[in-house]
Amino acid sequence: MNEQTLQKLKDGGELFSPGHRACIGCVEVLAVRQVCKALGKDTIIANATGCMEIVSSPLPTTNWMVPWIHTLFENTAAVASGIEAGLRAMKRKNRGPKQDVNVVAMGGDGATCDIGFQALSGAMERGHNFINVCFDNEAYMNTGIQRSSATPFGATTTTSPTGKNSIGQVTWKKDMPAIAAAHNIPYVATACPSYASDLAKKVKKAQETKGPSYLHIYSVCPTGWRSKPEMGIELGRMAVETGIFPLYEVENGQWRLTKTVKELKPIRDYIKAQGRFRHLTDDLIDEIQTKVTEKYEALLKKCGQ
Amino acid sequence: MSKRVGTEASFAIADAAILADVDVVAAYPITPQTHIVEHLSEVVADGELNAEFICVESEHSAMSACLGSAAAGARTFTATAGQGLELMHEVLYIASSMRLPIVMAVSNRALSGPLNVWGDHSDVMATRDCGWIQYFTENAQEVFDLSLCAFKIAEDPNVLFPVMVHMDGFNVSHVVEPLEMLEKDDIGDFIPPMNFPHPLDPNKPVTMGAFAPPVLYTECRKSQEEALRPSKQTIIKVWNEFGERFGRQYKPVETYKTEDADTLLIAIGSFTETATVAVDTLRAKGEKVGLVRMRLWRPFPFDELRDAVKDAEKLIVFDRCISYGGPGGPLCSEIKSALYGSKEQKPVVNFIGGLGGRDITPEQFEQMFSRGREIIDNNLDIQYETIGVRE
Numbered sequence: 150m151n152e153q154t155l156q157k158l159k160d161g162g163e164l165f166s167p168g169h170r171a172c173i174g175c176v177e178v179l180a181v182r183q184v185c186k187a188l189g190k191d192t193i194i195a196n197a198t199g200c201m202e203i204v205s206s207p208l209p210t211t212n213w214m215v216p217w218i219h220t221l222f223e224n225t226a227a228v229a230s231g232i233e234a235g236l237r238a239m240k241r242k243n244r245g246p247k248q249d250v251n252v253v254a255m256g257g258d259g260a261t262c263d264i265g266f267q268a269l270s271g272a273m274e275r276g277h278n279f280i281n282v283c284f285d286n287e288a289y290m291n292t293g294i295q296r297s298s299a300t301p302f303g304a305t306t307t308t309s310p311t312g313k314n315s316i317g318q319v320t321w322k323k324d325m326p327a328i329a330a331a332h333n334i335p336y337v338a339t340a341c342p343s344y345a346s347d348l349a350k351k352v353k354k355a356q357e358t359k360g361p362s363y364l365h366i367y368s369v370c371p372t373g374w375r376s377k378p379e380m381g382i383e384l385g386r387m388a389v390e391t392g393i394f395p396l397y398e399v400e401n402g403q404w405r406l407t408k409t410v411k412e413l414k415p416i417r418d419y420i421k422a423q424g425r426f427r428h429l430t431d432d433l434i435d436e437i438q439t440k441v442t443e444k445y446e447a448l449l450k451k452c453g454q
Numbered sequence: 455m456s457k458r459v460g461t462e463a464s465f466a467i468a469d470a471a472i473l474a475d476v477d478v479v480a481a482y483p484i485t486p487q488t489h490i491v492e493h494l495s496e497v498v499a500d501g502e503l504n505a506e507f508i509c510v511e512s513e514h515s516a517m518s519a520c521l522g523s524a525a526a527g528a529r530t531f532t533a534t535a536g537q538g539l540e541l542m543h544e545v546l547y548i549a550s551s552m553r554l555p556i557v558m559a560v561s562n563r564a565l566s567g568p569l570n571v572w573g574d575h576s577d578v579m580a581t582r583d584c585g586w587i588q589y590f591t592e593n594a595q596e597v598f599d600l601s602l603c604a605f606k607i608a609e610d611p612n613v614l615f616p617v618m619v620h621m622d623g624f625n626v627s628h629v630v631e632p633l634e635m636l637e638k639d640d641i642g643d644f645i646p647p648m649n650f651p652h653p654l655d656p657n658k659p660v661t662m663g664a665f666a667p668p669v670l671y672t673e674c675r676k677s678q679e680e681a682l683r684p685s686k687q688t689i690i691k692v693w694n695e696f697g698e699r700f701g702r703q704y705k706p707v708e709t710y711k712t713e714d715a716d717t718l719l720i721a722i723g724s725f726t727e728t729a730t731v732a733v734d735t736l737r738a739k740g741e742k743v744g745l746v747r748m749r750l751w752r753p754f755p756f757d758e759l760r761d762a763v764k765d766a767e768k769l770i771v772f773d774r775c776i777s778y779g780g781p782g783g784p785l786c787s788e789i790k791s792a793l794y795g796s797k798e799q800k801p802v803v804n805f806i807g808g809l810g811g812r813d814i815t816p817e818q819f820e821q822m823f824s825r826g827r828e829i830i831d832n833n834l835d836i837q838y839e840t841i842g843v844r845e
Contacts, residue, residue: 234519271512
């Protein structure tokens, strides 16, 4: 199954072209490419302001081979609502595209968990038939690595700097997939481009879902995380294997791990590979470890394990 | 055949939306716009209007959903007021720069604080430069007629700009009035099918909303401005066609008893109807006074204004908005700058009143007339005066 999915992805054409301006080692742009491949060409994307918008669309060029619209930072889910409603109304009147179209809203963690939170909540609550994809690189990278509500505890960013009185980010990451699931939408999943076939399967599931779907995709950012550009895929794997970013889905309220980790790896190697955590003391690393383990166990319970 | 009915202006808008066969309405409730969205929800629920009604969670999302809908090629309508228009503010600029033919009715309302839900023009004036076509209506009939025209104007291939139809909150929006309601058979092909040239369609992918670096941004802005200005010709053409077909004629600048007038009152919005009463009274007393009613606000009708005032000696402008720390009322500023340097330059005085729903009576327009002349005749150095304020 995995092999087949991968083969199909390999054979399918590119819908996000080469020649973009993403940083070296950017895993977010890889995630975008994987999502586009899995979606296929009958797709309309509404993109929030952010890295992926900026690297892909300097006038008069574009990397998008599907219809794509960028308007503002915080309104992407609302724009997608309008596209979806417009297509539905036109179809009734025998206008617009004849085929079924995937309407997709995408943005970073800032656009999703912070500034676009209300618009997203509204669109999910209203039940639009759309997929919302959050590419989570855990800070406002496009504007220069400022903290967001998705920045992990202890990470240094330009607005949660370490200092005599600060250990960096002092809040724990907002649990956005759980918040999406609390809207009782039919499909929520986490994914990571290090697990390409798992990601593709989840995109396909979202596509087949009638109603809102929410995908939260872990997107390693070497520039913002101060990690080696060649380590992106490995870091994604480490995040999953340590339980920092577990892969799961919530289908009609049923929670299920899609990648079971028999024994969680300690977080130390993951932490040590990133400059943003360089200042953390052993005590702080232990504190994070405790929290990660607790959260993972809570997730296992939700998944009935 | 058209029929004479008694209806509220807010309801007349929904009837215009039905006649235009709108595809999507995205709106959020705010006083004094609520009757519009309530009635639109009803007609969608009853199947009278075959549209999607998106009951969004904010005005920001209302206008954002309108962007998506219009970009997909659907005929799109919304309505708002006051704070709602302000919450939409940044989205308005996107609609015009993307040339999306959205139509929006605005029940003009004061801005907080203090909170005030009643009518004035603070909301419109704050959106003056957002790139939309904007015009004013004075009663339910005009609201109905000019909402219909708005779709035809916005979607004209030579225009492709969003249109705001303004009506004063409560003074127009909530008043039940008799009006000639057109029906489907009357309308015929007046509003052609929506045919947005480059919709979001997987069969012909487009990229919309790419960013412009400094090397291109100026050209984008300039081309937008150069497209908006000549839209006035299409607006006039549509209004003329409406006049020919349905017998009610609208113009960018309309005049009342201005022939031989040496003094002109100039106003915008529903209080111009009140001003006509004052003009009649003053005329009966032998005063040579007339009224200029501004209808088209953007693109500003420079030629029509200059022509309307060319024979007058004194101008008295009434505003329902303050430009804090600025030259007075925004309408007066625009009129002064439209006349400055032209051969029609003449003394202009400014009164501000009717803020936050306070009424302005015909007698107060008479007062503005006499006090305005006094200011001009005695060459008093007064930026503006507030009418009806308790000192």
